[in-house]
Amino acid sequence: MYEVIISNMEEGILAEINGMDRVEFAVDMTADGLSPEIEKVKEVTSRLKIPVHVMVRFNSESFHYGETEFQHMLNYIVALKSTNTAGIVWGGLINKAPNYKQIEMILKIWDRKFTFHRAFEHCENLEMHYKNLTDLPIDHILTSGGNQLMKSLETLDKLYKISCKKLLIGGGVSLDNLLFLMKRYPDAQYHLGRGVRKDESWDRELDSTRMKQILELRI
Secondary structure, eight states: OEEEEESSHHHHHHHHHTTOSEEEEOBOGGGTOBOOOHHHHHHHHHHOSSOEEEEOOOOSSOSOOOHHHHHHHHHHHHHHTTTTOOEEEEOOEETTEEOHHHHHHHHHHOOSEEEEOGGGGGSSSHHHHHHHHHTTTOOEEEEOSSSSGGGOHHHHHHHHHHOSTTEEEOSSOOTTTHHHHHHHSTTSEEEESGGGBGGGOTTSOBOHHHHHHHHTTOO
């Protein structure tokens, strides 16, 4: 399963044409991804046939959300229910752990797919919290296993053993390492960002050639 980050309709169409399985819709990737406007979400989700997961994040300052900001997020999630959004991408922390209370509140209003994003990597004791998250009705945990993907394989090994199906590996996946990763973690899913862009840069557009090459790597 390949998930590709898109920032607009044109990129979504390109990802779909080139055989990607799912997209994450986020804007301002220089800030690690923020929420698109609801009207843009409606346009993208009504046009694409592949699942669209939408980022729920309004600033890049912190993964700790106060009452006002979190209520804004809940309102945004409710608005997403009026679109064809297949899933949300969210991650909130408290005391170097997932904010389980806020997760519970989201799950009360959202019954579609749910990815906990790379805020996860700021937690202490990744294995414990990964297990806790996988015990909840959360579908994917997006992680590189640490700050650098290829230096975090031992951690990924442990997370994979806890739940291979919920592991969404991202944050450094590229043509250079994807085949190795898929052989090591065949039942995980893969999140592609700069690795499928020209010059591997957020300033450049999606690269059809790279996406086609990635499709050829399927085991």
